[in-house]
Amino acid sequence: MDKCTICPHKCMIDRTKNFGRCKAGNKIEIGGVSLHKFEEPCISGENGSGTIFFSKCNLNCVFCQNYEISNLGNGRKIEVEELANIMLKEQENKAENINLVSPTIYADKIIEAIKIAKLNGLNIPIIYNTNGYESIETLKSLEGFIDVYLPDLKYYYEEIALKYSNIKNYFEIATNAIKEMYRQVGVPHFNEKGMIIKGLIIRHLVLPNNLENTKKVLEWIKENIDKDVYVSVMTQYFPTYKANEYSEINRKLTKEEYQEIEDYIYKLDIQNGYMQDYSDENEEQYVPKWDY
Ligand code: SF4
Structure with a gap:
């Protein structure tokens, strides 16, 4: 593509x-591959999710937990064929699914890799795990290749999208993208083991001192998306990367903030989804060791 x-x-x-x-070049770059156990239960299952972390990103979130690969750009360049082989190897290692993390900027090459992998026997679900900043045209090109969409809906307010991720129009673009994802895969379907095989799960990371943002995001989901779509409210936030430059997000959530969001989910009567337990522990356990 020129x-x-x-x-x-x-x-x-x-x-x-x-x-x-x-800052991505013409080749796919990956930061790591793992059988990841810290996704939602219907994604990680017993064996773990066959996660492929892509390097570089089209957002620049100041609190990114994967900043070493997303913002600093560390990674290893690979060919399309190697990506297909990685997918097949994950399947051989009994991964529950293929989990493409921050795939957007390599979407065209990922489609080629999926075609090759499928011709060679790949038959586990493919998950597109994205920050939500997606173009409709690119999503349309992915139709039929992706079984599960796992988008973030990070921000309702333009002001904080610009402040924390240096992005304009995030809410409008991400919500339109989520509607297109829903059109393609619909509500979640599960196999007999309770693992997701098709459908949409919307993720949202709660930021400290930004509870109104979370409430607005949840309200939008409630009012605009099928009640059978799953919502995953993530409370694992911890300050990392450049978060210490913003005093209001330079800490973990308090127990009171956690409780307020939990109460709001009940108030909105959101039926399906996940919310992580409150934890004082060091959440860096969720960050993989990058092996490129
Ligand atoms: S359009 Fe998006 S994917 Fe393409 S170079 Fe720009 S940021 Fe990267």
């Missing part, structure tokens, strides 16, 4: 010669 328009930034640059906002 004018990259994969994501809504639409940088229109030739990635073989120049870098756009995401």
